[in-house]
Amino acid sequence: MIILQDKNILVTGASQGIGREIAITASKLGANVTVVGRNVEKLQETISLLTGNNHKMFAVDLAVTEDLDKLILQSSAFDGVVFNAGIVEYLPVKFLSESKINAVFSINFDSNVLLSQKLVKKKLLNKKASLVFISSISSKLGVGGTAMYAASKAALVSFSKVLATELAPQGIRSNSICPGIIKTAMTEQANDIASEEEVKKAESEYPLGYGEPADVAGLTMYLLSDISKWMTGSDLIIDGGFTLK
Numbered sequence: 001m002i003i004l005q006d007k008n009i010l011v012t013g014a015s016q017g018i019g020r021e022i023a024i025t026a027s028k029l030g031a032n033v034t035v036v037g038r039n040v041e042k043l044q045e046t047i048s049l050l051t052g053n054n055h056k057m058f059a060v061d062l063a064v065t066e067d068l069d070k071l072i073l074q075s076s077a078f079d080g081v082v083f084n085a086g087i088v089e090y091l092p093v094k095f096l097s098e099s100k101i102n103a104v105f106s107i108n109f110d111s112n113v114l115l116s117q118k119l120v121k122k123k124l125l126n127k128k129a130s131l132v133f134i135s136s137i138s139s140k141l142g143v144g145g146t147a148m149y150a151a152s153k154a155a156l157v158s159f160s161k162v163l164a165t166e167l168a169p170q171g172i173r174s175n176s177i178c179p180g181i182i183k184t185a186m187t188e189q190a191n192d193i194a195s196e197e198e199v200k201k202a203e204s205e206y207p208l209g210y211g212e213p214a215d216v217a218g219l220t221m222y223l224l225s226d227i228s229k230w231m232t233g234s235d236l237i238i239d240g241g242f243t244l245k
């Protein structure tokens with residue numbers, strides 16, 4: 001049985017898309033959920049969709065250290081953290097700039113490193129807590145134009161593995177998930193720069209079609225729950241069979 005009864009779970013990037021679905025599903029399984037993002041209205045909407053009343057929201061920019069500190073200061077200990085906030089940037093390598101590199105890495109990688117470090121240092125992770133990093137299948141591919149996104153997500157997988165080793169003595173687990181394309185606002189952004197024909201062709205390369213936020217949420221629930229208690233340091237692909245070819 002996957003249950004999260006009375007577990008305190010932090011979900012970053014929960015104002016929409018995959019993060020929102022993770023928050024909703026965790027609340028259905030009994031968790032007290034803390035949702036984080038920048039957009040206050042969208043976070044309030046997420047809160048209104050949660051089952052139960054014991055939930056909190058923090059409107060912070062995770063790429064800003066002072067905001068991270070604010071979040072840490074106002075938090076109590078967590079049994080699970082889902083590091084989901086992220087952005088995508090499509091740019092061929094020859095058009096990259098220092099500011100573009102920093103913009104992607106600061107939220108997709110640095111903020112997750114700093115948040116997890118602060119949670120550890122302030123003893124805000126309960127014994128047997130589960131950390132879940134939402135990476136991407138891009139971390140394992142070489143799709144043109146995705147250099148910074150793919151590299152930031154690959155760095156996240158490596159970071160999660162090292163964290164798994166360092167936190168195992170405290171019984172804390174760390175795993176990452178590498179989803180293929182999931183239908184959210186983020187993928188609509190990609191569709192905006194492609195023709196209708198290209199969009200259809202891209203989806204046809206997924207044996208099971210594109211995924212939905214609920215697909216990632218389901219796997220996340222498994223990792224957050226005690227049913228996966230012997231699992232740490234893994235990176236799990238969930239991609240509707242895309243990488244079978």
Ligand SMILES: NC(=O)c1ccc[n+]([C@@H]2O[C@H](COP(=O)([O-])OP(=O)(O)OC[C@H]3O[C@@H](n4cnc5c(N)ncnc54)[C@H](OP(=O)(O)O)[C@@H]3O)[C@@H](O)[C@H]2O)c1
Pocket residue numbers: 012013014015016017018019036037038039040042060061062063084085086087088107134135136137178179180181182183184185186187
């Ligand atoms: N969709 C896909 O196909 C796909 C595939 C593989 C992996 N992923 C990964 O899954 C995660 C969620 O993707 P999604 O499709 O649900 O994206 P999305 O709909 O664009 O949502 C991204 C979330 O991240 C939050 N966020 C972004 N920058 C932030 C910042 N500086 N501070 C705080 N929150 C921030 C956004 O909240 P605010 O705007 O309120 O700040 C939003 O809630 C991302 O890490 C993405 O890379 C997505």
